[in-house]
Amino acid sequence: MSRAQAIAQAGAYFDDGSFMAAMQRRVAIRTESQEAASRPILYDYLNQEIIPELQGMGFSCEVVDNPIAGGSPFLLAERSEAGAALTVLTYGHGDVVRGYDKQWRAGLNPWEIVVEGDRWYGRGTADNKGQHTINFAALAQVMQQRNGKLGYNVKVILEMGEETGSPGLKEVAALHKQKLKSDLFIGSDGPRVNAPTPTMFLGSRGGCNFDLRVNLRDGGHHSGNWGGLLRNPGVRLANAIACLVDGKGRIRVPSLLPSSLPQSVRNALADVQVGGGPTDPEIDVNWGEPGMTPAERVFGWNTLEVLAFKTGNPEAPVNAIPGQASAHCQIRFVVGSDDKNFIANIRAHLNAHGYTDVEVSLSGVQFNATRLNPDDDWVRWGLASMQQTSGKRPTLLPNLGGSLPNDVFADVLGLPTLWVPHSYPACSQHAPNEHILASVSRESLQVMAGLFWDLAEQGPQVLAARNRATALEQTRY
Template identity: 50%
Template sequence: MTRDVAIELTSSYFDKGDFQSELAALVAFETESQNPDQSAELRRYLDEAMVPRLTSAGYTCEIFKNPDPRGGPLLIAERHESDDLPTVLTYGHGDVIRAQTDQWREGLHPFKLVEEGDRLYGRGTADNKGQHLINIAALEAVIAARGALGFNSRFVIEMSEEVGSSGLPEFFEAHKERLSADVLIASDGPRLQPDTPTMFMGSRGGITFDLTVDLREGAHHSGNWGGLLADPAMILVQALATITDARGQINISEWRPDSLTPDVKAALKDLPIESEGGPAIDPNWGEEGLSPAERAYGWNSFAILAMTSGVPEAPVNAIPAKATATCQLRYVVGTKSEAILPALRRHLDECGFEAVRIRPHDRGFFQATRLSPDHPWVQFAVNSLRKTAGKPPHVLPNLAGSLPNDSFTDVLGLPTVWVPHSYRSCSQHAPDEHVLKSVSRDALRLMAGLFWDIGEGGCPPPN
């Protein structure tokens, strides 16, 4: 009944191949939340994979219908040990991004786990089935070693994260008392470097929208009408060029945050940003005067995700009637989300581009969140991870990407600590998604140590 026993149980679990076989079983569920044809698979994942596993670990489980008809079901699992103990809420999502089956390289398939060297390939290995499997297995190891967790545990698994966590805030609001806790400890996203644990305490927010110039009905012959009809693509690209300068620095004042404070700068100082297998950073892109880490985690970034005008796959000699660009702003705390699109509208009008229409996407996006690295729960987790890993973790005030952390902070009022179990080159949301075996084994040990330490006492007192 020691910390080392719990950690070694997770090592044995991995070394015997149990993690790989259990992950393969989870990957086989074709839980594409963006594909309406797979809606039944979302419920089946909870019924057949999660409920039996958590029930056998002493949790009571209940599956709920999503309050948003666009969203999949949700699971709440609870293990209550004592009213005097702290309560830890844990989270995972069982839905995955679209499979993109025909784009995976030969020998791979999104819903079949394939092991090659240090990699385990399959959709959901990194995002997020492998990550919540690691946390469940770590909780089981602590129960096996101690006979109890030493704290109360609540687990939420949603099936709609890849469509913007539809209904999650409303569900949390309706079940706020049942989901009350002292802290969220969960896993999603990547480590900064594969060989070093990472923690983050929030995420950048994001908003996606289309900019469209629609001038007339139908295209017209460029020989007969060139120079006489306005070109929507030319108008659109010039409008886009006013949003940033030539190196991508944002020109809209409301989109420039004021929250890159000295303490945030200090937290980001010297954090690595490039990793093996990832692309090289463009040194002359983004906000001048900021380090790469400050640009990624402490600043806002604007991106043009896609553009169309005419028929790109079969161009003809005609001036098109319409041009559209799909755009996205990733933003940090300090940016007023409700002011983002009104500020863009004012900016475009002031620059003479009243013809450009703005259409926000129906898919909701997450708000920006951040927790101070000095928070007691953050320091507790840092010390636990350092003890297990033998070195300090990388600590980020917030993730560069987005996830539904705002539902935990704004609705449930929780401090949030995320310990990711993937790495930045995992091909998340792309063909050939994979997780590293070395990171997975290490993560199992880290989480067993962290959950053990919470049950051992010395964590921040219960709310």
């Protein structure tokens, strides 16, 4: 019984085809949460695929209906040991985006694993079936090497609606807060900073989606007869957007920016390189907030993006001044932003610059920003474990550039959150030809086995040290 044996066993799980077999079964289940007809399939994934595996590891399992009408189900599972020193919560999601079957290139099928060299193609391989399969399997290998005893409790929440914005997740967490009570969160989703480099991130940027609309009149009017006499909504909206973000991508509204870029975040991002992969777009070095590195701009700061813009009939333009124009926009934001007042602040800024004719409204699902302190004891522990296993210096991202429902775990459940992703940026997540890399998957199995082993050996000491530091900090105020 040793750490090295647990890690070797995790590698053997990949080498003997067990990981492939699990992935083949899970990818074949069409868990498209956006499709109403898939609702029974979402339950099947939990009841027929995941629960038997977890029960075999000693978990008690409960499928929970979504408190939001029409929402997807959740699995809550728990494995307890007498005298356990701590409890870890882990998370994943079994739903996927639509397959878009006809858009995959020849020879590929979203519901079958197809292997081409290091790439394993299939819907959900990267997001998220491959990732929670890795975590469950690594935990099982560690349990086997420790004669079924971990010394800590494990809780699981697996949702089936993440790809529709996680409706009901926050409500389920609040309703079952005592049942989910833990000391640490370890989950896996999203990509590594690049394929070769083990990565940890501590939260995610928030996302605020909003619509801008100029509605001046019904219908269009001939541009030859009325040009120069009627306000053009497209021109008005384009200039209103330029009032919010300039021609180089810099946000022009101070109240839409974070209060600061903490030194601990700067330190964590000092050596982080963004992009550079063979399929990555070339970074525009003069775009965004000046004076910041690319890593600081995407992981440490706020951005305002225009995702869609429409006026008139773009597919078949006519010689008419349109009556309406609209744009769908998004703010990605970090901790320290006044996100509760984004819409009010945009409204006030537009009014102050004469754009009272531009309507502003929230649109779609909103995510809160979260970030664990990069100097936290759990962070140092996790990075050391990952480096010992992989022999590589892992990259620490204070938060993911995108958005995840991490606020449920950080804010509702009050947990320190560590995310260890098992995908990579060019995985075609959400797109046709989604895939994982075999090399990354095998290494990830071993990295997670090392983490779960070290949690048994070192977790109680890390928790005690963290609690002492927290108590000392509280006495200062």
